Amino acid sequence: ILAFDRTGLAGWRDLRHRLRSRRFDFAFDFQGLLQSAIIASMARPERIYGPDRPRELPARLFYSTAVTVKSAHVVDQNLEIAQA
Numbered sequence: 287i288l289a290f291d292r293t294g295l296a297g298w299r300d301l302r303h304r305l306r307s308r309r310f311d312f313a314f315d316f317q318g319l320l321q322s323a324i325i326a327s328m329a330r331p332e333r334i335y336g337p338d339r340p341r342e343l344p345a346r347l348f349y350s351t352a353v354t355v356k357s358a359h360v361v362d363q364n365l366e367i368a369q370a
Contacts, residue, residue: 323348
């Protein structure tokens with residue numbers, strides 16, 4: 287977990303630096319939001335998994351793998367994404 291100050295540009299730059307100082311194989315965007323997809327992409331993982339129908343459609347542009355979810359409940363949907 288990386289906490290950061292979302293109110294200013296300096297907090298975002300610090301988060302980006304901390305994410306890029308590590309190596310990630312993949313990231314999951316369970317939220318389906320543009321902001322969460324951008325944060326996932328800041329880590330530069332090899333793959334980003336997210337729902338094929340995210341809550342905010344532009345988020346899908348950041349996914350290397352869009353997972354088709356069939357479940358109605360959000361917990362089950364997140365498990366489907368994680369299983370991908």
